[in-house]
Amino acid sequence: MSIKDITIIITSFKSENSIRECLKYINQECKVINVENSNNEDYKKNIERDYKNVSCILTGENLGYAKANNIGLENTKTKYALILNPDSRLTNKTLDNFFVAIKKKPDFAMIGPGEINFDSNEENIFTNDLKSVKNIKGYAMFLNLKEFENIGYFDENFFIYLEEMDLCKRLIKNGKKIYIDPSIKISHEGGKSHDPSFNFEMELSRNWHWMWSQFYYQKKYNGYFHSLMRIVPRLFSSLFKIILYSLLFNKDKLLVYFYRISGIINAILGKSSWYRPKIKN
Secondary structure, eight states: OOGGGEEEEEEESSOHHHHHHHHTTSOTTSEEEEEESSOOHHHHHHHHHHOTTEEEEEOSSOOOHHHHHHHHHHTOOSSEEEEEOTTEEEOTTHHHHHHHHHHHOTTEEEEEEEEEETTTOOBSOOOOSOEEOSOOOTTEEEEEGGGGTTTOSOOTTOSSSSHHHHHHHHHHHTTOEEEEEEEEEEEEOOSOSSOGGGHHHHHHHHHHHHHHHHHHHHHHHHOHHHHHHHHHHHHHHHHHHHHHHHHTTOHHHHHHHHHHHHHHHHHHTTOOSOOOOSOOO
C-alpha cells in the first residue's frame, strides 16, 4: 500500500483561502479531488495550475456537502478515500499512520482521526489504540470504498449537517466497522471553510439547515411523530427569541431565529432542504 492508493476529497464553497492552506499540508504525490460548489472557472483554472495533484470538479451550483462528496467519491479510482474539510490540516505522518492502521484493521469501513486542537495542537484523545465506535466526525473520514458497495454513500436529502451520522448509522446497521485512531492526527479549525465576508449569511444558512437536518434525521429513524415531539420545543423557543429580539431591536439575532423557524417549518411540512446561502456563484 502507498500514497497512490488513496484519494483526498475536499468539498468547498467560496473556500479558496482555506483550500490553499489545506493543500500545503498534503503530499503532492497524493491525488486530490476538489468538488467546488459553484461554476467558478477561474477558481478551477488557478487551483489546477498551482497544484498539479488536484482535479477540480465544478458542480455549477451549490449542491451541498452530501451530494458534492458523493460526486467526489464517484470519481475516485483508488481503494481508499479521505473526506476532508477545507479548514483541516494533515501532519506529515497522517497518511503513513493511516496505512499502519489498515494493516491492523483491514476490515474497516471508516476510520476517524484523533482531533487536535487547531491553536494549541492539544490532542482530544490520549490513547494510541484503535477504538471501535458507532460514528465519527465529518471533518475527516477515511473510507474503505469496497465496504460501501451495497450501502451507498451520503444521503443527498441532507444539504449539510448529520449526513455523516446518517452514513455511520447505516454502516453499523449493516455490520460494518468504524474506528477512531488517535495516532492519525488531523487538526481542524472548524467553521472557517468559507471567506469571512460571508459569515452572517452562512450563519443564517447554518441555522436553517441545522433545524431541517435534525428533524429529517429523527424522522428517518424514529418516525414523524417522534421527530415532531423533539422539534416542537425548539420551535417555541425560537418564537420566544423572535419576540425578544424584536423588542430589543436586534435585527441580526431576529433573523437568525427567523431562519431557524423557517428550517423547522419546512422540515415539518416535508419540504426538501432547499435553502441556499444568498451568495453569488
